[in-house]
Amino acid sequence: MASNIGRSSSNTNKGRIPWLKWWACIFFVYLYGPIAVLIAFSFNDNRIAQVWTEFSTKWYVKAFSNEAIQNAIINSLIVAAVATVCATLFATMAALILSKGMFKGQTLCLGIISLPLLVPEIATAVATLSFFAAINFPLGLTSIIVAHIVFCIPFAFMPIRARLAGMDETLQEAGRDLYANDIKVLWHIVLPQLKPGIFAGGILAFIISIDDFIISLMVAGAGATTLPLYIYGMIRLGVSPEINAVSTVLFLVSLTLVATYWFISKKNEGSNYVH
């Protein structure tokens, strides 16, 4: 094997590990097969979700004229929108303060901000619920929003911090040199440069919020049902084509957002430098 590498360096990608691409195929089928089936059956005319009869979009019409589903979607959008805005704002401020490198315990701060990414979600969920109970915070849409803001911050924080770290510091010095005070430097130079990072952070926060189930389940009060909670409720009554339709839409929304996020991050890398 090793002696081969030197000689066949011109076609190293070919046939190094011939079965690798089959593994990749199996992996992708395993990963996306269920979703493909879900999407396919959302267009199935039959009431019984697992028996194919003919193509139809009637489950989409039915799902989206269902008032309970409409409510759940609106709730989810409100939670995600508010959580995204607040979390992104906090994350931006945190990243800016930490980038100044002015105080002790900076590493600790960074750790604390990033820690929720590693803590099991169920632990966060239980902790949040106990906290709300302890301070007598009424459970409802507001409690969901508060909880979402908190766990979205680290997700929004990461791309912003990455962008900030990659920023050319002499740009800020150039700004100062050209009569801009600290606030003007922030407004005219740092924030415009940071914009793609803030966008990416916001999108990430939105995806995380709109898909969240465990924490929402814990802290949701009566009547405050988000879409994932509603889908879970319905599925206990059996898989219906309506759920397939709603899940498909949710999947596509997430996919679009992830694609946008990916696109922005890619573009970031290129636009950072001037020659």
Add this chain to the structure above:
Amino acid sequence: MNKSIPAISVNSVVKHYASNPPIVALNNVTIEIQDNEFFTLLGPSGCGKTTLLRLIAGFEQPTEGAILLYGDHLEGLDPNDRPVNTVFQSYSLFPHMTIAENIGFGLKMKGQSSDQIALVVRDMLALVKMETFGNRMPNQLSGGQQQRIALVRALAPKPKVLLLDEPLSALDLKLRQAMRLELKRLQKETGITFVFVTHDQEEAMCMSDRVAVMSQGELQQLDSPQMIYERPRNRFVANFIGDVNLIDTKVSSENQNSYVCSHNNIEFSVNKTSQHQVGDQVTLAIRPEKFSLVSSAEGLLKGTVVDSTYMGTDTYLTVKIDDSTELEVRCQNIDLDQQLPTIGETVGLSVPNGAATLLED
């Protein structure tokens, strides 16, 4: 602005960077830069040039000493409150702004109206002959073009002093030579005092009114380019600028304003540029092109050619005048038929009066 007051006075400035032990970046530097002067800080890497520039711009604070701008103390003023602008080595154009916005940035921050700014931006683009570039983004410009824009961005707010930190080092040779002339022209046209940092002696020689040569955080010599070359003060300056022959001599007698220094019974008469006693060991510096070849019977010095290298414009000869001393001699190749001595030949060298410089160390 009172023209008789120095544009910048650096008074006994010391700069330490915190570290263990502290890094001494500048050690008791005193420099006066005159109004409307093209002033150059020249020195090898790490000698403290950038540090001095950053102290003037306000990005660093002196550990000791003071810096004055036209007689006013700069202490306590933030960079944005100092009427001094910098051209950064990496250009540092704002990538999210157009060229016109970049140039107008300083004026905008000073609160000028957009009409006024537009006028200045137009003038500035004309100054560097880039009138049509206003709407481009920085990454749509070549390196040389970005360099010009960085220059006029710093000139647009009409600073009292312009600081330039090795602004040409990222350009290729041809462009660098063109930009030297352009910088000199811009300085004359705008009448703004330029403080130019470089480690390239040629750059310093061809552009500057005066040059400060620095080494290891200390000022070595401050003079016109000609004096720096012809009358280096010490070994460092003599070696750093151009090529030089250093000859060990002893002061043998003293007149009112000259010494006679001798080396193996060869006597040189030199100006009293520094104080010594009769009998002191001193070093003389003689540039290689000062010698002229004469027959071995004439000439102050006599020696054997041990090496000869043809270099196009000149031929470099190495002449051994005694066991411990070899001199580099440069002969201009004026005529194809010119007869240059061959290796092993004995030649005489004449040295014009005043060609030798007495060094302090």
